[in-house]
Amino acid sequence: MELNQIISFITSGVFYLATGILGFLGAFCIYIYIRYARSPVMAVIVSILFAFMFLVISGNALSLLQKQ
Amino acid sequence: MRQLLFPGQQSDESIYLVVRQHWVILAKRLVIWVILVAALMIFKHYLPLLGPGILKGPAAPLIDMLIQVYLLFLITSLFIIWVLYYLNMYIVTNERIVDVDQKGLFSHHVSELNMEKIEDVTSEVNGILGHIFDYGTVYIQTAGTRERFDFENVPNPGHITKIILELYERATNNPHLIKHR
Numbered sequence: 001m002e003l004n005q006i007i008s009f010i011t012s013g014v015f016y017l018a019t020g021i022l023g024f025l026g027a028f029c030i031y032i033y034i035r036y037a038r039s040p041v042m043a044v045i046v047s048i049l050f051a052f053m054f055l056v057i058s059g060n061a062l063s064l065l066q067k068q
Numbered sequence: 069m070r071q072l073l074f075p076g077q078q079s080d081e082s083i084y085l086v087v088r089q090h091w092v093i094l095a096k097r098l099v100i101w102v103i104l105v106a107a108l109m110i111f112k113h114y115l116p117l118l119g120p121g122i123l124k125g126p127a128a129p130l131i132d133m134l135i136q137v138y139l140l141f142l143i144t145s146l147f148i149i150w151v152l153y154y155l156n157m158y159i160v161t162n163e164r165i166v167d168v169d170q171k172g173l174f175s176h177h178v179s180e181l182n183m184e185k186i187e188d189v190t191s192e193v194n195g196i197l198g199h200i201f202d203y204g205t206v207y208i209q210t211a212g213t214r215e216r217f218d219f220e221n222v223p224n225p226g227h228i229t230k231i232i233l234e235l236y237e238r239a240t241n242n243p244h245l246i247k248h249r
Contacts, residue, residue: 018137026144036155050143054143054144064136
């Protein structure tokens, strides 16, 4: 294996593992927030804001990954 | 339809107090978060100084990816900080005291205490920030299975203690106000 291949393998591994774990935590956080919040409407709005930012950053990371 | 604040809330139950931790506690956590953001900015600023070709070499994609993952971590941790702060609350009604504890993402704990089981209420203010911003802990000694209820880092602990004692006196002087479950 060449150095570039090894780095590419590590990079994609880091991306998928971290995005998976953080995505799971974020999704669970949205679930408990909406379930237990005093104002579920506000919880939904804040959750959408968070989900939007998360998807933008992870989409950016994915496009970086595909450019390699 | 009237929205219920906690599981088991009665429709005729009057809520006197809904209190969360003081905003200084949230601000302390946010300061740590801001330090982590600043660390990323400093790292990005000084990265080219580590080596002239570091942003064009074979390790460049890995560094880019780590920065993106770190951003994901930052945004998720900010959301978690807010949710944990928001979901931790203490409720005082005319019938009972409810302690809603969200300890971490996977632990949601609700404790209730009937007014009649209160034995002693104490408030405590500690530290410089506690005195400046008037926040502290209210300890409620009970005769129930859970020996003590703690309202941790709540604003105006003295005022909360006064409200609880007034409700306790009102409930014990008028037993009809307390429904035995």
